[in-house]
Amino acid sequence: MGRTMDEQNSPVRVRFAPSPTGHFHIGGARTALFNWLYARHCAGTFILRIEDTDRSRSSDEFLHALLDGLRWLGLDWDEGPDVGGPCGPYRQSERGAIYDGYRHRLLDAGHAYERDGAVWFRVSSEPVRILDAVHGPVLRREEKDFVIVRSDGSPSFHFANVVDDLSMGISHVIRGEDHLSNSSKHVELYRALGAEPPRFAHIPLILKTSGPGKMSKRETGSLVDEYRARHFLSGALRNYLCLLGWSPKDDREILPLADIIQCFDLAGINRSNARFDEKKLAHVNREYLRRLPREEFLAHALPVLREGMGPERIGDGAYAASVLAICQEKVRGLEELPDFCGHFFLAVPCWEEGLRAKVLEESALRLEEFLAAVEGDCPFTPAGLESLVVELARAGGHGTGDYVHPLRFACSGQSVGPGLYALLATLGRERVLLRLRRFLGREIQDLDP
RNA sequence: GUCCCGUUCGUCUAGUCCGGUCCAGGACACCGGAUUUUCAUUCCGGCAACAGGGGUUCGAAUCCCCUACGGGACGCCA
Numbered sequence: 001m002g003r004t005m006d007e008q009n010s011p012v013r014v015r016f017a018p019s020p021t022g023h024f025h026i027g028g029a030r031t032a033l034f035n036w037l038y039a040r041h042c043a044g045t046f047i048l049r050i051e052d053t054d055r056s057r058s059s060d061e062f063l064h065a066l067l068d069g070l071r072w073l074g075l076d077w078d079e080g081p082d083v084g085g086p087c088g089p090y091r092q093s094e095r096g097a098i099y100d101g102y103r104h105r106l107l108d109a110g111h112a113y114e115r116d117g118a119v120w121f122r123v124s125s126e127p128v129r130i131l132d133a134v135h136g137p138v139l140r141r142e143e144k145d146f147v148i149v150r151s152d153g154s155p156s157f158h159f160a161n162v163v164d165d166l167s168m169g170i171s172h173v174i175r176g177e178d179h180l181s182n183s184s185k186h187v188e189l190y191r192a193l194g195a196e197p198p199r200f201a202h203i204p205l206i207l208k209t210s211g212p213g214k215m216s217k218r219e220t221g222s223l224v225d226e227y228r229a230r231h232f233l234s235g236a237l238r239n240y241l242c243l244l245g246w247s248p249k250d251d252r253e254i255l256p257l258a259d260i261i262q263c264f265d266l267a268g269i270n271r272s273n274a275r276f277d278e279k280k281l282a283h284v285n286r287e288y289l290r291r292l293p294r295e296e297f298l299a300h301a302l303p304v305l306r307e308g309m310g311p312e313r314i315g316d317g318a319y320a321a322s323v324l325a326i327c328q329e330k331v332r333g334l335e336e337l338p339d340f341c342g343h344f345f346l347a348v349p350c351w352e353e354g355l356r357a358k359v360l361e362e363s364a365l366r367l368e369e370f371l372a373a374v375e376g377d378c379p380f381t382p383a384g385l386e387s388l389v390v391e392l393a394r395a396g397g398h399g400t401g402d403y404v405h406p407l408r409f410a411c412s413g414q415s416v417g418p419g420l421y422a423l424l425a426t427l428g429r430e431r432v433l434l435r436l437r438r439f440l441g442r443e444i445q446d447l448d449p
Numbered sequence: 450g451u452c453c454c455g456u457u458c459g460u461c462u463a464g465u466c467c468g469g470u471c472c473a474g475g476a477c478a479c480c481g482g483a484u485u486u487u488c489a490u491u492c493c494g495g496c497a498a499c500a501g502g503g504g505u506u507c508g509a510a511u512c513c514c515c516u517a518c519g520g521g522a523c524g525c526c527a
Contacts, residue, residue, distance in 0.1 A: 019527050051527065118525050130453095136466095140453060143523085150525040157527045181453055181522035204455085205520070214520075240461095243476095247462055251475045270462080272455050273520060280461065280477045330490055340489090386486070393486095404487040416488045 012044025013171045016070075016077075017161065019051045020062035024069035024224045025217045026276065027176065027206050030241045034203055035174045036075045037242070037264040047168060048080030050091040053160050058093075069224045072234050074257070079168075087168040092160050099155040102163045102193065103148065111192040117151030121159075123188055130183045133172070133201040133266035140184040148189075158182065162189040170198050174266070177202040177273075178214075201266045204245045204273045215276055227281075231304050231334035233292075236285035243284075244274045254287050286332055297328050301337055305345075308338025313345040320345075322426050326418040340417065344427065348438050349413025356409075356439070363406035364440065366398070370407060371436045380429045382421035389421075410439040 016032040018024075039046035048070070052058035067082065079085025089095055103119060106112035112121050123142040130138040148159035155163070165173060165186075173186075180202040190197040205214045215222050227237050235257070243253060247270075248263050289297065301324045306314050314320045323344045324337075331340045343349040369392055374380075378388050389407075393400045404420050411432055417423055424432055 017527095021527075054526065057526080116525080120525095135454065138453070140522095143452085147525045152525080154525085156525070161527085176521095177454065178521055179527095184453090202454085207520080209460085212519080243461065245461095249463065251463075253461090253476060267466095274462090275460060277460050277477070283477055330488085332489065336489095390486075400486050408487075414488090418488095419490080420487060 010171055011169075012039060012042040013047060013169050014039050014044060014174055015047040015049050015165070015168065015170055016075075017049040017051050017164070017175075018066055019054065019057075020059060020066055021054065021057040022062060022217050024066045025215070025222050026224060026241070027215055027222075029069065029073060029224050029237075030206060030244060031174065031176055031203065032070060032075055033073065033238060033241050034201075034246070034264075034269070036077075037261055038172065038174060038201075038266060039078075040261045041264045044171070045078045046076075047085070047087075047170070048077040048090065049164060049168070050081055050093075051157070051160065052091055052093045053154050053157065055093065055154075065225070069228075072228060073224070073238050074234060092155070092164065095160070095164065098167060099149070099160060099163055102159075103155075106148070106192060109192070112148060118147045119149035120145045121148045121185075121189065121192070123185070124191075128184045128187045128191075130180070130187055131197070131199055132180070132183075133199055134204075134269045134271060135180070135202060138180065138183075140181065142184045142188055146185060158185050158189065162186050162193075165198060166190065166193060166195050172199045172201060172266070174201040174203060177205050199266075201269065203269055204271060206244055207273050207275045209276050209278065214273070221276070221278055231300070232281070232285050233288045233300070233334075236288040237281065239288070240281045240284045243280075244276070245270045254284060282333060289331070289334065290329055292328070294325060294328070298324055301327075301334055304334045304337050305341075309342050309345050326422040326426055330418055343412050343414065348435050349411070351409070351413050351439065355415075359406050359409050360440070363402070366392070366396070366403050367406055367410055367436060367440060369396070370403060371433070371440065374429065374432060374436070380425060380432075382419075382425045385421045385424050411435045 014035045016028075016035045018028055018032075036046050038044070048067075050063060052063075063081075070077070077083065079087065079090065081088075081090040084090075103112070106121065107114075107119065110122075112119050114120070122145055125141060125143065127139045127141040130140060132138055146158060147156050149155055164170075180200075183200055183202070187197045207213065208215045208219065209221070217223070220226070224237075228234070238257070239254060239260075242260055242264075246264065246268055247253075248255060248260070249268060252259075292300070298321055302314070302317060302320060305320060305324070323341050327337065327341050331337060370389070373388055373392065378384060389400055389403045392398075393403055405415070408417065408420050408423070409415060411427060412423060418426075427435070
């Protein structure tokens with residue numbers, strides 16, 4: 001794929017540099033993803049650096065959640081706080097000596113001065129040129145000096161960020177567009193340190209689904225963990241996130257990670273902000289679910305069902321496996337599984353009384369017919385049940401739908417679900433007999449559902 | 450307020466760099482129809498966009514300018 005000279009000549013080193021001051025959110029995940037994709041595309045290095053200079057707001061709990069979220073999304077890092085690497089330490093809170101050194105360099109060279117106990121950087125007031133792979137060259141003039149070391153001795157974001165990028169040999173800074181305006185500060189810092197700034201790539205922001213502004217960390221739907229808790233497939237979320245601000249430029253949307261890595265590049269990133277659309281995410285997730293090999297689907301679905309219904313109801317899994325098998329192509333998401341097929345695991349479904357009365361009034365005779373046939377020696381297979389229904393309908397001068405709908409409701413308590421014949425066959429003759437009899441008021445029982 | 454970035458269907462986008470093949474393509478959502486075997490499946494169809502105005506040109510979604518709107522940055526937060 002079209003690599004630039006730049007990419008061929010110098011090793012690509014990119015980093016994701018989050019602050020562990022809150023939960024891992026979608027915007028951060030997308031930034032991490034784009035960095036990771038670019039590193040993998042170029043066979044470069046993906047570095048994880050923790051920007052925890054604000055000790056009071058940073059916490060280990062957030063840090064672990066962050067690492068966990070990255071792993072869940074399949075974004076592995078080559079250098080970082082836990083795995084180490086040649087440019088460590090990878091937590092800013094442990095890099096104090098490095099910042100001290102750079103601070104002295106700036107002070108000695110007259111690029112910085114002390115005031116009110118803090119160290120300030122002297123800006124040049126000349127417009128600086130920011131080389132951005134997404135936006136092209138951007139000219140911006142920095143007007144005010146800014147703090148690089150606070151009066152308590154800790155480095156400011158701009159300073160620590162630049163020092164680290166420089167000392168870690170970062171070749172490309174891929175980050176949210178909210179940093180574009182900051183980049184002039186960073187370029188000036190690089191120059192004052194006698195270094196060439198890296199290539200920048202400011203990626204568009206993710207806006208809220210509706211209303212003004214970017215997606216904030218606090219609103220619902222903005223945290224990676226929410227989707228994880230709702231049993232979205234991580235591959236689906238990752239794929240969807242790729243589509244926010246980037247596309248493969250053909251009409252593909254659902255595509256294997258390997259293909260995305262192959263065609264991902266910075267020049268293909270969009271310039272305008274994108275709104276997060278949970279409906280589209282749900283669609284991508286469903287496509288992933290449908291394409292899962294049966295065994296993998298079961299591995300994901302069974303725990304969700306157990307969690308929703310209680311493990312004791314689900315049993316050893318053989319019956320559950322047969323139930324889930326007929327749900328895979330129809331269920332919209334794993335989180336809906338308990339509602340979608342939970343009734344399979346109850347003695348009898350819960351019938352909504354109003355609907356039950358209506359169905360009884362309209363279709364009791366046909367249900368009785370069907371029940372009588374099943375009490376006979378009807379073969380209890382999808383095909384056998386289907387021909388039974390078709391025959392009954394033809395004999396009675398009805399449409400098959402006149403049997404299908406009441407049967408579905410009587411046997412499942414729902415008006416939607418897997419195909420009726422597969423549903424009946426999976427329930428099995430005994431359960432179907434019991435459900436039909438109970439529905440028709442034939443047996444008064446005190447079954448414990 | 451100052452500066453920076455952006456603007457194609459409701460949403461995500463293709464097309465823009467190298468103007469004609471675009472009365473603008475795909476997807477989600479929505480609406481409708483079909484499968485005379487059924488729903489939240491499948492298939493088919495429909496709705497719907499180049500922000501506005503100038504310019505350059507034989508020709509502009511594509512190039513230039515202005516306006517409007519949206520977003521972001523202006524912290525001893527990151």
